[in-house]
Amino acid sequence: MDEAGTALDGVTGETDGSLAVVTHAPELVLSRRRLARWSGGADLTLIARVSCLDFCDLRGTKVLMRSSSGEAWEEEIVAFNGAENETREIAVFVGPDVGAYSWTATYRDAGDDGRLAHSEVTSTVSFEYRPHAVSLATWGASLPAVVGQTVIVRIGAKCADGCCLGGAGFRVCDDGGREVAAGVLSEAPREGTDGLYGAEASFAAPEELGVHRYTVVLDAFDGHDEARSTFAFLVIEEPSCKIEVIVTDEDAGNPIASARVSLHPFVETTGSDGRAVLPADIGKGVLRVVAEDYEDELLSLVVAGDTELHVALKRKPEDVGDF
The missing domain is CATH 2.60.40.2550 (Immunoglobulin-like)
Structure with missing residues (x-):
């Protein structure tokens, strides 16, 4: 304070009954530095940073840590870069219970060892734990x-x-x-x-x-x-009959494997011999045969009983592009 007792930037005046005590007003940030998930929980790495407008070196002082579960411990400030003070990295664990976890850091320096006092500040970081999606x-x-x-x-x-x-x-x-x-x-x-x-x-x-x-x-x-x-x-209900479909190439005559043969509501895929067996009910229906690189084939059928049907597919014309 000046002679008139006016508070200066970054400091407050407290009185012990006779003398005014100068107390700096610090800032505290508790932040999450890393997160590592694993089966059943997660490991978090926190760090507390304390700064003062007067660039005070606060190494050796303590930050009080409290967890939402009630655990409390102290972390020493071990580093100062000329502007900010830091604790070591603080390892904490969450899980396996689902829910919100939090940690609160509190800093207050009474001004021992010739240092000016710093008023109390707090900072909290939270983490919502959910099992892996x-x-x-x-x-x-x-x-x-x-x-x-x-x-x-x-x-x-x-x-x-x-x-x-x-x-x-x-x-x-x-x-x-x-x-x-x-x-x-x-x-x-x-x-x-x-x-x-x-x-x-x-x-x-x-x-x-x-x-x-x-x-x-x-x-x-x-x-x-x-x-x-x-x-x-x-x-x-159990279909009353079956249709065996044989799918081949129209020009070469060889069987076509992996062709999809459908007669609503049934769908089957041909094997290496080009054959597929479909359940069917007596009555009218539309048979569809689809195969890669071939034109689709649609056939109107009147199913009267078990039967064998041969379907020859025409190859799609090659795309030769623009001349």
Whole structure:
């Protein structure tokens, strides 16, 4: 203070009854420097920085740390760069419980060892912990299912942070929540994928005709939240007959593999011999055959019983580009 007792910038005047005590007003920032996630929790690295308008060197003084769980400890200021003072890096842990975690730093220097006093300041940093996000997919059950026959569904799960999900349990439940199948994911990722863990589940198709919806539930596992995926399929009565379709190249006559052959609501893929067998009901229908590099083929049919059908596909003209 000056002789008139006016407070100067960055300092406050406190009185002990006879003498005015000069106290600097510092600034404190508690910040997160790094975050490392792992299965079941996360490690955070914090650091506390104290600065003073008068560029005070505060090394050797302490910052009081408190966590939201009630833990308290002191961290010494160990570095000064001429403007800011820093503690060492402070390692803290969160998890496995989901929720908000916080830490509060408090600094106050009474001015021992010839230093001017610094008033109390606080700073808080928070972190919301959630298990790693898991994506869950189902496929393979989109085709019609026959009443009472086995339905097979394939399941794939992946953690956004690349965690191992091998051995995680899952359930398949119907629209009413009744469990119809259960299992665990593969111990190793599916070949050719980046961390996709797979499994198959099978159960009997319901007796009621129509569309049925199911939910795959991947149970909470090793720090990961529960994940869900839904799928649906059509349940029909046993078809009355079959159609064997043989797909070949119109010019060369050789069989075409991997052609998709459909007769609503059935879809099949030809094997290396160019053959596919489709269920069918007596009546009218439209057969569609699609293959890469070939023109699509549509045929109107009147199905009267089991039959064999030959389909020759014409190659698409080559794109020679502009001259």
